[in-house]
Amino acid sequence: MTAPIAYFNGELLPLDQIHISPLDRGFIFGDGAYEVVPVYGGKLLRGREHFERLARSLTELRITNPHTVDGWIGEVERLLAHHPGNQSVYIHVTRGVPPKRDHVMPAGLQPTVFMMANPLSTPSKEAVEKGVACVTAKDFRWEKCHIKSVSLLGNVLARQISADAGATETILFRDGHLTEAAASNVFIVKAGVVLAAPQDNHILLGITYELLQHLARDGHLRFEVRPILEAEVLGADEIWLTSSSKEVLAVTTLDGKPVGAGVPGPLFQRMHTLFQDYKARLERAPAAA
Ligand SMILES: Cc1ncc(COP(=O)(O)O)c(C=O)c1O
Known part of the structure; x- marks a missing residue:
């Protein structure tokens, strides 16, 4: 070949x-x-x-x-x-x-x-419909996670924690606050509001994260960017992962325990539809001149 x-x-x-x-x-x-x-x-x-x-x-x-x-x-x-x-x-x-x-x-x-x-391999139908498993770990990476650096050893070690546990991602906490996951951003839903971690040096500001922010506004979803406590993640109604390859995925178990009802939640369903509609519009759009 x-x-x-x-x-x-x-x-x-x-x-x-x-x-x-x-x-x-x-x-x-x-x-x-x-x-x-x-x-x-x-x-x-x-x-x-x-x-x-x-x-x-x-x-x-x-x-x-x-x-x-x-x-x-x-x-x-x-x-x-x-x-x-x-x-x-x-x-x-x-x-x-x-x-x-x-x-x-x-x-x-x-x-x-x-x-x-x-x-491009996008998430399987099963992953979208059932959600995925994640585990948690301490964020032991450096202080410049906003740079999309090719030095990925911290992310590689973090991702391996979930790979060893048969899970999709490792959700990271620094000083008691959510940062992101090894190769994705993380969102939670609390009382009908989508919450995202601050856009600072402790996360890579995902292009998908920013797209979700736009889609939430256009779709009239309540969306807030603020520091998120570890306890809020552990007690969240919904947790989502985003990245260029994962698009938006629901996390339905965290450290082996169900997240919310243990199935992808209603705001995930809404956001997933908004995302798929956005993609469909992109594919239909005329090619750039
Ligand atoms: C550490 C980290 N955070 C977030 C993301 C999500 O970024 P994007 O949505 O631009 O793919 C990635 C993607 O690879 C990542 O590696």
Whole structure:
């Protein structure tokens, strides 16, 4: 089988022909940022927002952004010409390849850009209808979780806690407050209000999180962003996960105990419908000029 076409520093190549230097700062230090953009029927879901977030991550890391938002979208479209249909595009930018290993950021490096596209796998019908299991853990990650850094060891260790327990995600608490999950944002429902954790350095502000905020407003759901106590999560009526690949999913057991009635709740049903309607509108929309 021939390797799929991927993107490396402006070139489209079979994935198995891409070679990365061992001195690349991404390999040596995890020194880079990334994005994952879902694509439905060839249309990027909130593509601009993804590349605006990439720009913010690169600015924080003091890595030169090699493209404008429009430039990024153009490069992704070149790759997508080889990958029709629903895709998940992974975009990875590192500081580049210095002549030697040194923690200090070398000036004037050309960033390394790698992209690949894989068929998008959205949650199964069963996961949507029955909800998923999660476990809780202490948030032991660093203080800059708002950067979408390729250094994901904290998230990898956190995710493995739920993988070992046969669960979908690990919901994290820092100093008695909800932050997010290993690779998703977390929402709870309390007395008819959707609650989301503050958009600060302790979470990655998901593009899906922001989309939910818009959809809640348009769908007249009560939505509040505020610090959420661990006890509020443990006693929530509903808990949801969001991410570019999970869309919005209900959590129906937490640490083995049912969440609310133990089935996806009424506000989840409403939000899931709003999300699916948004996707359907995106797919029907004319292609951008
Ligand atoms: C730690 C973390 N939080 C939140 C998210 C959700 O972000 P998005 O909705 O942009 O996919 C992700 C996605 O990968 C993540 O890794």
